[in-house]
Amino acid sequence: MTPAERRDLILRLAPREPAGLPSLRTIERIRKWRTVLMLLCALALIPWTVYLGMTLPSHYVARNWVATWVGFDILLLTMLVLTALAGWKRKQLVFPTAFATGVLLICDAWFDTMTSHRGADLTQALLSAFLVELPLAFILIAGPLRLLRYVAIRHGMISPKSHLWRMPIPDLYPGQKMPPDHP
Incomplete structure (x- = not known):
């Protein structure tokens, strides 16, 4: 059986609405918001990294x-x-x-x-x-x-x-x- 035939068989035998999966709309909403969150974090990290690079001392004695x-x-x-x-x-x-x-x-x-x-x-x-x-x-x-x-x-x-x-x-x-x- 070719990979395409095997995939087709899997899709035909799989239940239409697999138990335990969120709806397609929920999956897309989660994907979209997680992507936005990661991009916002990346954008916030740029000025923070520049700030640290300019203000942190070159020598520091750490606690713990x-x-x-x-x-x-x-x-x-x-x-x-x-x-x-x-x-x-x-x-x-x-x-x-x-x-x-x-x-x-x-x-x-x-x-x-x-x-x-x-x-x-x-x-x-x-x-x-x-x-x-x-x-x-x-x-x-x-x-x-x-x-x-x-x-x-x-x-x-x-x-x-x-x-x-x-x-x-x-x-x-x-x-x-x-x-x-x-x-």
């Missing part, structure tokens, strides 16, 4: 330094364990946990490098970043994204020639039109 780093590492440890468990049990939870863990590793590498002193401390931070944290972050982010693509191909949702950055979100209500207020 140990609690901050230990807490961050506990969060990172928790996410690594959740990702390992989700992967081991073959659960879809591996997608968000692996992605979030990869982002946390990138943040860890950045802050370790930026806050280390020149000399051996900086060398250790750079070696840790380039030999451990960043490669592991790449594996944790790229791996589940590739797996997501394979799942979509396997279920006939996309062509095997499709690239991840062009992969659309599957239509939850095939054959139905967008609400009238949709641009």
Whole structure:
């Protein structure tokens, strides 16, 4: 059976109104407002970043330094364990946990490098970043994204020639039109 035939069969066998899904109008409204929210946050972050760049001191003694780093590492440890468990049990939870863990590793590498002193401390931070944290972050982010693509191909949702950055979100209500207020 070709991917197109498999997708057609899935669509014919799927219930018309899957239980637990919001209406098409609700999905579109949520998508629109989340997009607006992200754009507003991005716009607000531009002047805030410029302000911080101009006003923050180049040297600052931080309170709760140990609690901050230990807490961050506990969060990172928790996410690594959740990702390992989700992967081991073959659960879809591996997608968000692996992605979030990869982002946390990138943040860890950045802050370790930026806050280390020149000399051996900086060398250790750079070696840790380039030999451990960043490669592991790449594996944790790229791996589940590739797996997501394979799942979509396997279920006939996309062509095997499709690239991840062009992969659309599957239509939850095939054959139905967008609400009238949709641009």
